[in-house]
Amino acid sequence: MTSYDSRPSGDSGYTPLEEELVRAMHGFAGAADVPRFDTDRVVRRSRRKRATAMAGGAAAVLLAIGGGTALATSVTRGPEPLNATSAATTGDRNHTTVLLGLPGGHSAPIRLAGNDETLAKAALAKGGLKIGFVKAACDGKPGSVIAVSPHAPTVVHKGDTVTVTLCAG
Incomplete structure (x- = not known):
């Protein structure tokens, strides 16, 4: 080696x-x-x-x-619906939505489906709208909003009157 x-x-x-x-x-x-x-x-x-x-x-x-x-x-x-199922039971969501006219040609939706009379009144009064309430028979929660008139796509402005339909039970 x-x-x-x-x-x-x-x-x-x-x-x-x-x-x-x-x-x-x-x-x-x-x-x-x-x-x-x-x-x-x-x-x-x-x-x-x-x-x-x-x-x-x-x-x-x-x-x-x-x-x-x-x-x-x-x-x-304004307030959103408190109870989403009530909007579904009342049909088209536009029937419970108010379009509030804003400066510059814009509008803001106020959705009231499922809200009670107090919340609906507060939301619409905040927009400067006059409010009228009526009751109608329905299968939903008594006292909840089931329709508004005029509803979307109609635009309402400050001072206009909105009729809110509440569920009578």
Whole structure:
């Protein structure tokens, strides 16, 4: 056996195995292709990613603004139905919704389905409307709103009279 320390006494100072390995590495290094980068393509891709990110950010801002606007208009709407099943039993939801005319040609819905007389009166009075109540026989909860007149899509304005029909039981 030979030790790892011993070296042959030739011209190169390497063993035949070491010489073969060095030749193989030189051959591999000379044959390897140089990597190429398509810089124009990389730049286009990064610009596209940046534009997509900016569009996504803009969409998020618009959603936040739209959500704030929806929140602000929901405050002026008045009470929502307390009992969603009563709206379903009374038929079309528009029959229990009053469209209150606002400045600038806009309108805000006041949904009264399922509310009692006190809540309906408060919601309509907040919009400056005059209120009249009538009772009608129905299968729903006694005292709950089952219809309004005029109802959506008719727009009413401050000072107009709205007739609210309550369930007599």
